[in-house]
Amino acid sequence: MTRLLWILLTSAVAIVVGQQQLMLRRPPRLIHQLPQPIHSGNAALDLSFSRPMERQSVQVASRLTPPLNHRWLGETNPLRLVLDSETPITGPLELQIGGQDRRGQSLPIRPLWWEPRPWLLVNRVVEGGEQLQLLDRNQRWRPISPVWEGIQNIVPLGNGQGIAMVTSTSEGQERVWMQRLITASVAQQRDDLIPPQAEEPQPLLDKDLLFAHLSSNLIGDLLVQTGGFTPGSEEIQLIRSDGSRRDLDVLASGPLQLLPAGGGLVVPAYNGLALQPLAETGQPAQMLPGSRELGAFCAASGRAVLIRHWPDYRRSIELVIPGLAPQELLLGDQAVLAVACNGSGKRIWAVLGRWQGKKGEHEIVLLDGDGKVLKRRPLSPWTLKSGTPMQFDPVSRQLLITLTKPELSDGRVGLINAETLDWNQVLPIAVEEAQWLMAG
Known part of the structure; x- marks a missing residue:
């Protein structure tokens, strides 16, 4: 019996050693x-x-x-x-x-x-309401959501794996949904590089809301900030990319924004902006005093672009570099309607506006990291659609904005060369908003 056991043990060791040598x-x-x-x-x-x-x-x-x-x-x-x-x-x-x-x-x-290029995502006006649609590489529009009565807000997840949205009804009730996507931006065959495939949308909160604000980081986490129809019903919930959830106890005077790399959020307060970690560290939040709002993150460098409101109604654009005081890039009496920056924060774009009566005149300005104006172009006859962002795509090196005119009740998709500020294209479809969806 002992000899048999010894033979079995020796054989097992030999097999393991042989497998290790084979693996090596x-x-x-x-x-x-x-x-x-x-x-x-x-x-x-x-x-x-x-x-x-x-x-x-x-x-x-x-x-x-x-x-x-x-x-x-x-x-x-x-x-x-x-x-x-x-x-x-x-x-x-x-x-x-x-x-x-x-x-x-x-x-x-x-x-x-x-396929590193992002996808063009729009909230498109269709019969019966609004629908999220995606432009594929053959210039065909693909529906990726049901038709909703209204879509108030869309936030593509930073990792490209889904889209969070806030839908609304004519009675003013809002719901929060997650549209998960199956992506294939890397494949062994070119034909396998297919557009994102939409799964069934899932409700993130099983109740009607008075308001909802969404924010995502590049990891794919989602921050859901909501309020109901009763006093004290405000909630802030972090939904991580793995599906786990965590309630946050944060006092804010406006919409919260997750930091691109994760680990923290920007909290608007009555006396400025606070940078607060998601995990309790025992350290006080970093405070930036003054009437400021976050304009854009420059994700690769940790920099951010802020819009500052002055008591005399002027506006300034500031570049925030970690560990340094904000650097003023531009100061004037024009409204700052939207800003964007490249990953390093060395190129900043801004849409500036001035009104004469009811007529608005908008222009786009390109600045370097020291505030030097490199180029500026009027958007005329177009203007930036109110409440929509401007986004920079480093892959195609172009800017995406949602345009409108006084005679239009909806918007159009505008693509601008980020270096020359020339028009690349204005797509002739009716949309409420256009955004980039990262290739996940």
Whole structure:
């Protein structure tokens, strides 16, 4: 019996050792690819391998078509491919991933197709109400939500995996919904790069609301700030990307905004803006006094653009750099209607407005990180649709805004070259709002 047991144990050890040796001799594998929203270039892709890799060998052995400027970041595993192209990316990219692991084993060349361009998402006016639609690469509009009586607010998740929305009825009742998406921006075959596929929308809160405000970060978390029809019914809930929920006890005088990288939020107060961590640290919130509102985040650098309201009705645009006092970029008597910035915060765009009677005149201005005006162009005969954002896409290097005219009751989609401020396109469809949806 003892001898049999010894034979079995010896055999088991031999099998384990043999398996280990076999695994060590097997070449490394590329096991996961994930688009990365927090980056300093045009776009970024995280690649995970079965073994630690030699980054230099991956850089030498891999190929990118077309051959755009790029760099590899990371130590061994995962590695990040960052695009630094100064020209717009107009189509999917072909990758050939190769290299060696730290034992000298070669990775068999792995072909991939990567579509880094975001999707154009609109709240479109249709028969019976409003509907979320997405423009595919063949310039066809694809419905991705039911037709609602009204859509008050849309917030694409920062990781591109869904869209949160607030719908409304003619009686003033609002509901909050989540439209999850199945995405495929990285594939082995080009034909497998398909538009996001919509799942059934799910209610996030099972009750009617008086108001609701939404905010998402680049991780895919969602902040839901709501109020009901009874006093004291205000609630703030954080819904993480994994589906878990957490109630937040935050006092705010306006809409909250999640920080792009996660971990904190911007809280409007009666005496300024506060930067507050989501996890209790025992430290007081960082306060920025004055009548300021958040305009845009410059995600890759941790910078932000603020709009400041002065007692004499002037407005200023400020750039906030972590650890430094706000830097004033522009001060004047024009209204600041929307702002956007690139990831580094070295390019800032603003839509400025002035009214003569009932007629509004809007212009778009490009500033550098020191406040120098590089370009400015009138939007005439168009104006920015009230309450809609301006967004910058680093992949196509263009700005997205929702336009209108006095004779229109709805909006149009405007695409502007971010460097020249020339019109790229005005799409002739009736919309309430247009936004970018990240390629997830």
